[in-house]
Amino acid sequence: MSRKKILLVDDSNTVILMEKMILSKSPYDLIVAKDGQEGVEKAAAERPDLILMDVMMPRMTGFDACKQLRANGATAKIPVILVTTRGEQESMKNGFAAGCNDYITKPINGGELLSKVRGYLGA
């Protein structure tokens, strides 16, 4: 059975390292993009099973990247979990309006992240 693929989109090397450390214990292939634009391009090219997307990034924010993913038939159905320091209700509403499926706040809690990922991809 082929491994599930997760696309990590964040301009922070620290967050990418944290996500890799948490997810490396599970059988997932991990791809990295450093901003929203690259995230949209890699999502179209790699067709990941799940995307973990930061919000505040150069070139293109996570909200805008989400909207572009939803507008492209090839990537419209890929679940997107927004990963952000903004835990306010307003920010979460914006995220869901942009088309994200779920939300996790930074600093990332490893158990919470794994639980959500497994919810979308299975163990």
Add this chain to the structure above:
Amino acid sequence: MSTSPKRHLGAGREPCAVCGRVAGPAPAIDERLAALEREHRNLADRSTALEQQLAELGNQCVVMERLHGALEHAEVLAAIQDCVINVIGSEELAVFVPSEDGLELRPAQCFGVEGRGLAPVPVGAGVVGRAALGDGFVVGDAPPPPEAPDLTACVPLQAGDRLSGVLAIWKMLPHKPTFGPADRGVLDLLARHAASALQLTSVIARERAGRTA
């Protein structure tokens, strides 16, 4: 040796002739079950504690990787900022570095503190200046200084007896208002290793400048 199943039911327990269910007291089995349940809860608690410990160690590994993976002074400063935001959980921070003559501390890396009007401070003066002399502050150790009531921490970045800077952290993120023991562990690690990373990159920069002069 008898292999009758009745031997395993305990004294006073007989299966019902109609449905086969066992009634009556079974103190030995009940005690064993209770003991197993206690052991299970104990193991679950220990597993949770170990998972937490593992997560904290993972965060500390990330901090070390970020600090010591940088070869430029500016990259180390950026790594400190990144770690405070994404590992500790504050978007209001500043790193002050000593002037050439060591008499002053200048804000070299700032995030979310534009409204605070940070300026160079003499060593020994104010919260930042006092931290440079070893009189740092971390919330929970003492009440915050009156001139900075929303300060979470102000710690020297020191390796041995060499001061590389001072890290000041103000408010934590709204959804993470508490600065806990795990955050303290990260801050202590950050302070020590940021100091040596900053010193090392300064040495590398001076060496490069010497080679090109």
